Amino acid sequence: MKARTSGEVVERTRPKAGGPPLSGRTPAGQLVGETLWRLGVRQVFGVVGSGNFVPTAALIAAGARYVGARHEGAAVTMADSYTRVSGELAVCSVHQGPGLTNTITGLVDAVKSRTPLLVITGQTSAGSIRSNFYVDQAGLIERTGAAVEQVHRPETVVEDTIRAYRRAWVERRPVVLNLPLDIQAVDVAAPAGLATDGTGMSRVPAPTRVSVEGVANLLATAQRPLIIAGRGAVVSGARGSLLKLGQRVGALLATTAVANGFFGEDPWTLGIAGGFASDEAAELMREADVVIGFGCSFTTWTLRHGRLVNPDAVVVQVDVDPGALGLTERVDVGVLGDSDETARAILDELAARDDDGPAYPGWRTETVGARIHRYGRAQTVDPGSVHTDVIHPRVLSLELETMLPAERTIVVDGGHFLGWPVTCWSVPDPEGFVFTSAGFQSIGLGLAAAVGARIARPDRLTVLAAGDGGFLMSVSELETLVRLRLPVLVVVYNDAAYGAEVHHFSGSGAGLELVRFPSTDIAALARGAGAGGVTVRDVADLAPVAAWLEKPDGPMIVDAKIDPDVVGYWAEQDFQGH
CATH class of the missing domain: 3.40.50.1220 (TPP-binding domain)
Structure with a gap:
């Protein structure tokens, strides 16, 4: 997505397009996938149901790589992260109705982050407002801030798909393309070729x-x-x-x-x-x-x-x-x-x-x-702790900084902990840093973002920093990491609480039990899922991580029991704004 100056406009690069010419009569749903391939889409994330099966299968058959998520919210975040890291526009494919509604948090985050992203989703057939899957998808999408595009007729399926793709790229925003089931099923004449030369791909005005x-x-x-x-x-x-x-x-x-x-x-x-x-x-x-x-x-x-x-x-x-x-x-x-x-x-x-x-x-x-x-460029704090069975989060972060390779992709989930990896871990370049809470300040997007980042840059070690709250909120995607055998290091800053709320309301004197939880053995949970898992209460406990870094094999989950009483200075700044 690097911009290049050309006269009075800025032309944005895009994935290389191409493919065999389309011919004959083809189901409109299949043409959507084939068109996206010829436009240059090479990566698709999703959860496949009856409403999006045909276009997704067609895109994969054309040569695109498919990664199946366990939840549609994770699929859209995977696509978001992949696009940020690789610079190539990814597609997220989901079922109509609940498949689309499950994407909302990740979709809003992508909107606020201004990520060019294309979501294709099934849609109930015209007039099927009593279908269990029916929801006002166009109205729902508009409320998120994403752009809505529609396949209007079987004869316009290629034109409609190209328009949605180009809008995502040019406007730097997520675009959702609705694919009605009745239109998908109609056989239409495939065009002999597609306008894939980039005409009209971007018209950014020059400053006056x-x-x-x-x-x-x-x-x-x-x-x-x-x-x-x-x-x-x-x-x-x-x-x-x-x-x-x-x-x-x-x-x-x-x-x-x-x-x-x-x-x-x-x-x-x-x-x-x-x-x-x-x-x-x-x-x-x-x-x-x-x-x-x-x-x-x-x-x-x-x-x-x-x-x-x-x-x-x-x-x-x-x-x-x-x-x-x-x-x-x-x-x-x-x-x-x-x-x-x-x-x-x-x-x-x-x-x-x-x-x-x-x-x-x-x-x-x-x-x-x-x-x-x-x-320097980050606040220093006293690393001392009154507890003996936990590790200070800054001590943990600085030790990991010495252990991690220079070529890395750092992914940071949302939560009170986030300032320690941000301020203590270096990154090689902006593409090596994915900050999932910058747009919507959601938690729970980190695991999915780590999947997308790793697939985008397999040459770099992907390291995810997450809180216990965000990790457990999205734990279904741990199975995705294991299934794909992705060598991702996941560091869970575990304070057995929603730490931001604990520290924000600590002066109220009551109610903190609402945001505190019994200690969870996340390392055991990880091992049960087929990943590596280690509990860390002291720097010496990181020895298994050092051994894993020598030859990463599948995901490694670090259950770091951090001092729950330490308050990050970034959180104190944020509290002052409320």
């Missing part, structure tokens, strides 16, 4: 001259500029241009959580902006007089509920979606355009004004550099 000049004016006079890169910057391939822009104007750099690793080890990077930033990094960010977000949405989490940005600072947002500009009242200037193209245009404008660059170093001084070096 006025917008570029306005941002250049701000940067030309800024003394402490800050550049924040989000997922949109990752997708557009803007790393090089943003590094050059930062150097040109003397800016410090930061990322949103989902763009973790984007700037690598650049010495002027403050790490992740928002709740995961240390207090010292946040203080530097608050000193910025101009803040430019490239492809980021300035959520309350990124801005620490408005406390991260100085009230007098000017905030600029660059995004390809006009509907995303200014959703937060903190944005002062909105620029419609691709992140990479906009950054390059600003650089060109600044160069035209002054080829020698600014007469001041901006923020990149020895004093600021020393501040960054002194505190």
Whole structure:
């Protein structure tokens, strides 16, 4: 999905399309699968029922790889994760009615994460409103924020499928294609060929001259500029241009959580902006007089509920979606355009004004550099614990950081624990980091996301960090890991509770039994399912993990009994916003 500049538009790459020409008369449902193959779809996740059997089987017969999930909610998250990591659009295939309704949480998360994704689903035949499977699927999908597309007639099945695929790619959003059963069953004449040349695949507007000049004016006079890169910057391939822009104007750099690793080890990077930033990094960010977000949405989490940005600072947002500009009242200037193209245009404008660059170093001084070096990019905490039978989550995380290979894909589920792997584990690049709770802040998506990530990048070790709540909520997908023999390391931060709620309401004096549970032997559960399983209460207990890392074979589940009384600083920041 890396963007490339071409004249006044940005053309997005896509999987290589092609295949034998379609001919003869074919059931419309079968044509859906064959069309998707010719459009370049090579990976499909799903749960197959009578309503989606034919198109799914046709896609597989054409050559696509199919991964069956145990729950439709997991299938859509697998497709989401695969697309994020691989850059190729994946398909999720589900049955009509309850099959579709089971996808809702994962679908909403993909919407909020702006993942290009295609869901194909059966639909009850026209007039069958008394069917047990009937539900207003179009209305349901619209409420999630996903786009709705429909196969209208047997004769338009190919056209309708292409339109749904292209909308997902161009608009960077999930699209759900409804496939009525009566239309699927009709034999239609297959077209001799398909329009798979990418025509109309993307038309991202170039930033206007006025917008570029306005941002250049701000940067030309800024003394402490800050550049924040989000997922949109990752997708557009803007790393090089943003590094050059930062150097040109003397800016410090930061990322949103989902763009973790984007700037690598650049010495002027403050790490992740928002709740995961240390207090010292946040203080530097608050000193910025101009803040430019490239492809980021300035959520309350990124801005620490408005406390991260100085009230007098000017905030600029660059995004390809006009509907995303200014959703937060903190944005002062909105620029419609691709992140990479906009950054390059600003650089060109600044160069035209002054080829020698600014007469001041901006923020990149020895004093600021020393501040960054002194505190690092994550909060440090006292690793001590009053309990003897549990491990401090930071101690666990730092020890694993020394054990894991550099080439890794880190997947982080939602829950109170999440800050420890995010701040303690390094990632090789943004594609090596899948943060499932960034969009909807759901828990329980991690196991499915780990499946998608591993299939997308089998050359890297996939490591999932999950809480006991999220892991047990989605434990059916443990069977998927075992069935596929995927060598995924799953680290469960087990505090026998919904930890965020425990710490949030700890001052209320009552009711915490609602969010606490008896201790669960997750390691034994994992072994019973056919995975490896080890209980960890001390660093020495990680020896079996070290042995597994030497030759990973199937999934390994680490049941880490963490100190339930330790509160992450990111959680304290989040609590302050409620």
